Amino acid sequence: MTTAAHHDPYILPMPTPDTPVVLPYRVLPMHAHINGRYVDWIWPLAALTENPSSNKASIRWRKCPAAFRDELRLIAWTMINGELRPTFLAKRAGSLRARVSLSDLTEAVRQWMYLAAWLQERGLTSLAQCTTAVWTAYDQHLLAAGSSRKRVLEILGTLTRLWAFDQLSARPVGIARPPWDELGADDYLPAASSATGGENASEPIAEETMGPLLVWALRMVDDLADDILAGYAETRRLAEVGRTIPSTPAGQDALKAYLDPLIAAQAPLPAVRLKGREGYGFARYYVGGLTGASRHQVALYVERHGLVAAAAQRPGPCTLPTPVTGRIAGRPWREALDFAETPGLVRLLVTACFIVIAYLTGMRPGEVLGLHHGCCPDPEPDASGRTGRTGRTGRHVIYGHEYKNATDEHGNHHSAGRERDVPWVAITPVINAIRVLERMAEPGELLFSHAVHGAMAGPSTGSLRSPALRTRIEDFVTWANAEAARHGLPGEVIPPDPHGAVGTRRFRRTLAWHIARRPGGLVALAIQYGHLRTALVSEAYAARxxxxxxxxxxxxxxxxxxxxxxxxxxxxxxxxxxxxxxxxxxxxxxxxxxxxxxxxxxxxxxxxxxxxxxxxxxxxxxxxxxxxxxxxxxxxxxxxxxxxxxxxxxxxxxxxxxxxxxxxxxxxxxxxxxxxxxxxxxxxxxxxxxxxxxxxxxxxxxxxxxxxxxxxxxx
Known part of the structure; x- marks a missing residue:
């Protein structure tokens, strides 16, 4: 172990095989339980972030060329747990930060592995062989591969970071200083172009798609949420009763009274689709919860009467007793809800809430997914007991965090984000969506908590992720179109967007597009609660x-x-x-x-x-x-x-x-x-x-x- 760390706080001691990947002082609470050892093939990095919607990134060392693996492990570990010197940063006029975000860190290691593979193809076996000539050749290789100037500049930045952290490692390899760091990138790159990227380059969602998509999302939140949540609560109650209730003679009698007539009449039997398989299975927990029969009593009855095969041949509904009050086109949207469908309906309801909030606030996806229960409090009344009309009183606002450009006092990326200086304006549909989500979350909990709304059961941290929501939005479109067909509403079918999947990032651009180009159109027609532009671009809000x-x-x-x-x-x-x-x-x-x-x-x-x-x-x-x-x-x-x-x-x-x-x-x-x-x-x-x-x-x-x-x- 080196003793340099006793004299230089920026040089970390040499790690041992059992040293944590993320040292304790770098571990953040949200994912503190996700860590690994230096010797492991996979390094989990989730402990570095408190952004609830960020991916649980990791480094997979089997993807790294073997000759460079040990060298890159040490430099990567040093970057994960250390930081660049202030004197080093001062000479680079803010082009580098002492520490970077988790996504930038994993991208840097990925680029280092690409460099290692390129070096290996040329017969080189150590990063110490990265001389000025080798760096120049690799730079030309990146340009020849067709990467844009902006992209090459980003990659060169990760390689500068490789050289910088090698100097801070306990056992430096001796990588040569990249020439672009000394002379400037302009000597190595073509002239800057006017190309742009990010959300400004994404296409707004077509009006023909966004209009009915918003209509269905609002309908789900405003008209159907009560039925869905009541049905889901009843589903969970019946399932819990069916799993836990003890055997009693009354339960046995109720079971026979319910199933004997169905068997005698060869009628359809309560059934649920088998997960991951074709066909149906007998709805044991539904029947147990409905009749009060225990799991053991239901199992014996099913075996005695051969109901597994019978239910597969004659699958029937598992009707819930909860009333249906929601309407579509003036008619009840269901005769009754089904025990098996409510989890899927809740999934669609959460997706509808995301669409409403993301589109009608202009938040970035990560900002929506970072909202907590209680983020949109009701306005405080004035001295007379009535809600006021000035300042924050009388207006619903959303207190949330921004993550994209959040930095700490040292200018480093702050993964937990920072509370927005100006809260988001909340119009009525957004408030309704937040209130629906709050009915499913505990106070202070994430509204889109993965533990509550994730597809897999069991404990989890953080929120749903954007990739999962992209899939859920497409599923929502499929469901809405099926409902439009069921209710005879061809004008409310959601057509495919000409630019592809709706995704999660295009809502902001679409909102800005409609405010700028259709000020009295789509938004005002789809929402009968007031005009969004008035709330979002008012002087009291926008001027700040x-x-x-x-x-x-x-x-x-x-x-x-x-x-x-x-x-x-x-x-x-x-x-x-x-x-x-x-x-x-x-x-x-x-x-x-x-x-x-x-x-x-x-x-x-x-x-x-x-x-x-x-x-x-x-x-x-x-x-x-x-x-x-x-x-x-x-x-x-x-x-x-x-x-x-x-x-x-x-x-x-x-x-x-x-x-x-x-x-x-x-x-x-x-x-x-x-x-x-x-x-x-x-x-x-x-x-x-x-x-x-x-x-x-x-x-x-x-x-x-x-x-x-x-x-x-x-x-």
Missing amino acids: SRDGIHELIDIETVRAVADTVADLNDNLEAGGGISGPAARRAIKAAARAPRFEGAVINATTARRLLANDDALIYDNPQALLLCHYKREHALCHRTPVRDTPRLDHCVPGCGNIVRTDEHATRLRDRANALDKQAVHVPQPISERLRDHAERLRGTADAHDRTRITLKDTTP
Whole structure:
């Protein structure tokens, strides 16, 4: 054992075969029981994180080339338990951290193993042979393999970390300093491109998919949850009774009274699907719980009458006595719930809660999965006993953690996350989803606890994981479509998304897209409890922070504005006309506005562009108009003056309105549709519909009379 650690706290003592993989001072409570020994082939690393939704990562040393295994073990163990010197970090201007997240750590070891395999192919047997020439050759190998500049830069960072931690190990190999660390990566990599990634690059979920998906998720939470939870509680009660009740003459008599008539009539028998196998088995616990017969009494009766084979031939329902109150399309959604189906329905209900919370808050998946029972308390009443209207009082908010960029006081990744400075706004559907989950969790427990909602029985830590939820969402879609068919609702079938599986990460992007482009559309129509944009982007909330979902909304807003301006300019160039109080300045704005095809719009760019009133032309497809937004002319909000329009509150006569020839055509189309609808409704309603249609035609006629073109604005 080296004595260097007595003089240098950054150099750890040499580990023994039985040394823990994660030393006690690095072990975090959530997964403290998951650890291993230095000599093991598999190193579990879950003890390094308190993020409830993170994967329980591990290092598998059998995947490492044998010649490099001992060297990489020691460097990896040093990285797991040690940290880089402050003097080393100070020279690199924040490009490295003393410690990294669990995912970055496992990725670093993975890249080290790839390097070892490449070295082995070239006849090298030690990391000490990584000279400057070898490093340069490997860098060129990465570029030749087609990796992007960003990806290669990330890999080079893991190799810099390999060299740095080798110097801190108790037995350094002597790896040469990577040349990119000394000279800078730009000498080794091609010029930076404008490519972007992450959630900004993911496609929003198509409206045709998101609309019915949200409808079914809300229906499950609001209309069916009571039935499902009551049925599941009864299922567990019956199963517990069937497993534990002692034998009594009354139970034997009740068993005979229940089953004898079914056997005599050759009727279907209560059955459940066999797990992992085809066919059905006799529902022993259901029958025992229902009749009060013990396991032993049921088993003897089943054997005596051959009910195992009979149930497989004549499987019947296991009807629960709980009432069904939920409705779909005005009719009860089930005649009765079944003992065997309630666990699956609870699984679908939890999935529906995730969809509602993830989509209608804009949280990242990990933030949703990190929510605890009690995260959304009811508002406190004011002195008069009524809920107030200012500050936090009177509004439901969600207190949660953010994990992606959470760091400790030293700038290192903080796996437990940090409580958000600004809590999330909670609208009614989200509150309902949280309350449903709280009925299944203990106070302080994770709402999506794996121990409660996981597929496998037995103790577990943390929450459900994103990969499992991706599968559950697809299962939810399958179930919802089957229910739509059962209830004769072809308009509520969830069609496949053209960009593939819905997943868990696309909800944020989709929410931002709909707020920016459909302010009075999908969200407001699917939810009859109030408009999400009002809650999420209100001054009291948004002004306190422009990060997270707000940045994404800003980016989507600028993208939408850029598309609107480009389309308007193309229309004008083709001879189209526009009308409205803001028509002339809209023509000038369209002519001067830059094009953004293929350009990256980040949060900083978005904020700069949104500050330029002259360039901002918003499309409002619901109101059939464009808004060339000027704060001083806006009628959609008077005080306080906002930076963006309230497109869900467009006011006729506003000085920002612009209409195109296409808007006039669509106004007349909408008027014709109202006339057709008026034929089939009572007279007072039909008169209102016809009056509305005439107003729409009048607006279209006014456009035709007052429209101007590019020629009309040419000096």
